[in-house]
Amino acid sequence: MKTTIRTAGGVAILDLKGKITIGEGDVALRENIEKLLEEGKKQIVLNLAKVSYMDSSGVGELVGTYTTVNNRGGKMKLLNLTEKIQDLLQITQLLTVFECFSDEEEAVASFS
Amino acid sequence: MKTTIRTAGGVAILDLKGKITIGEGDVALRENIEKLLEEGKKQIVLNLAKVSYMDSSGVGELVGTYTTVNNRGGKMKLLNLTEKIQDLLQITQLLTVFECFSDEEEAVASFS
Amino acid sequence: MGEDVSQSVEVVIANQFEMIDLVQSVLDDLTELVDFDEETVHWMGMAMREALNNAIKHGNKLDPKKHVRVTFDLFPETLEIKVLDEGDGFDTRTLPDPTEPANLLKPSGRGIFYMRKFMDRVDINARKGKGTEVHLVKTRPTAGA
Amino acid sequence: MGEDVSQSVEVVIANQFEMIDLVQSVLDDLTELVDFDEETVHWMGMAMREALNNAIKHGNKLDPKKHVRVTFDLFPETLEIKVLDEGDGFDTRTLPDPTEPANLLKPSGRGIFYMRKFMDRVDINARKGKGTEVHLVKTRPTAGA
Ligand SMILES: Nc1ncnc2c1ncn2[C@@H]1O[C@H](COP(=O)(O)OP(=O)(O)O)[C@@H](O)[C@H]1O
Numbered sequence A, B: 001m002k003t004t005i006r007t008a009g010g011v012a013i014l015d016l017k018g019k020i021t022i023g024e025g026d027v028a029l030r031e032n033i034e035k036l037l038e039e040g041k042k043q044i045v046l047n048l049a050k051v052s053y054m055d056s057s058g059v060g061e062l063v064g065t066y067t068t069v070n071n072r073g074g075k076m077k078l079l080n081l082t083e084k085i086q087d088l089l090q091i092t093q094l095l096t097v098f099e100c101f102s103d104e105e106e107a108v109a110s111f112s
Numbered sequence C, D: 001m002g003e004d005v006s007q008s009v010e011v012v013i014a015n016q017f018e019m020i021d022l023v024q025s026v027l028d029d030l031t032e033l034v035d036f037d038e039e040t041v042h043w044m045g046m047a048m049r050e051a052l053n054n055a056i057k058h059g060n061k062l063d064p065k066k067h068v069r070v071t072f073d074l075f076p077e078t079l080e081i082k083v084l085d086e087g088d089g090f091d092t093r094t095l096p097d098p099t100e101p102a103n104l105l106k107p108s109g110r111g112i113f114y115m116r117k118f119m120d121r122v123d124i125n126a127r128k129g130k131g132t133e134v135h136l137v138k139t140r141p142t143a144g145a
């Protein structure tokens, strides 16, 4: 997985690209989130548009970072879920947990 | 393997596409050649431009059909060898056996 | 296709996550020989990868000297995949449901749940000293036709 | 990569030409983990396919109930592929040279010749009653570096 981090309206947007699976990407995501929190950036959007594959470990990692961000007084939201990722979250009833957007501006605006 | 047969200047040109390997294409080639010979078409060009893969059975099939055509008083020539097929024929010293062309008009003209 | 199981493949991999892609390739090639649609192949692949993840991590405990054996059998009615590790097994009766409110925010515990969603049958055979075998079954679309 | 053979894979296929692509996929995935260039991978694949063709056709005599076992071992210096059939073997000392004028127009007899051209070492172990094992060895480009 490759991550590009940018900022829009005070919100950190992580563009994730590639696989988030047990061998790949899961640790990288956690580390990136940790760094943002340490820098005091607590409004976070994960852009999943370019995530090609996710397994249960990847889903677990989303849940784990969501909890971490919450516990540190921040908020993490999801942007541009692919159909397959949407299915994965739906099946495990996580769509009710995550706030999801298909429009970046809306996602950013939702924090204010 | 897919074969399209067309005629140019009295010469039958077979455009071969796909694999010529032990499980695929080798028999089809032989049958097509047989049909042409039965129809009295004895000037034959095999266009290999779109042949993606050939193994020793495919090479053997080229040799076999070459001999068949010769024995029946015809001539079979090769057109547009890919680099890999050229290597295969080179290594087994078959480039000295086959007449090969990289220009279709030249190939057709060579029969007259 | 003949009456008996002629289209079967067995793959034994070293106990490493990097090897999973390779088993996926075998599944992809095998499903190309038959009649599953793309969507089905995708989710079946995911179920298999979950079983492989578990075999490598929970079963073989990441020991690189251990192996995972995967067998594919193409029967007239089903495609069956078996994933066998060299671990000590586990109690399949006490698996928590990841969709219960209390488990919703747990970072793990969704693998077997996904397998069951994406396959038509999942049998888990955990035999102490003989490793765990996860048996995944998908009915072929043309079965019975 | 560790000191010992951790990256090894074994594939057992039913005795059918259709299964060859699947073994090719395993080789492709395995070579992606290492340092061979595309050209080398192509010819290595061809050598392996020739060995598989022979195992299925000459060794197992197209019997769909027989199997071919392929093992891949990635050593620090080499990639080694073994192709084992259930046939009766043959006399490797009397193989005709396909480039001799008398053989040039023969429609067969080039498979082993190609294997030898494309691999760094080819050992053929034909043991009556135990099948034929073709052992293909390619040195890794970074070997010794
Ligand atoms: N092959 C296996 N060998 C031993 N234990 C296993 C195996 N597969 C699963 N388990 C046990 O079942 C639990 C649930 O597995 P799973 O639903 O895949 O979720 P996760 O792997 O995220 O924990 C694992 O945490 C593990 O304790």
Ligand SMILES: Nc1ncnc2c1ncn2[C@@H]1O[C@H](COP(=O)(O)OP(=O)(O)O)[C@@H](O)[C@H]1O
Pocket (backbone or CB within 6 Å): B056, D050, D054, D055, D058, D059, D060, D085, D087, D088, D089, D090, D095, D107, D108, D109, D110, D111, D112, D113, D132
């Ligand atoms: N695995 C095998 N088992 C038995 N005989 C074999 C095997 N491989 C090769 N042979 C014998 O060696 C001969 C030469 O093989 P090869 O060079 O691949 O050419 P071809 O397969 O076109 O005949 C075959 O014709 C066959 O008699």
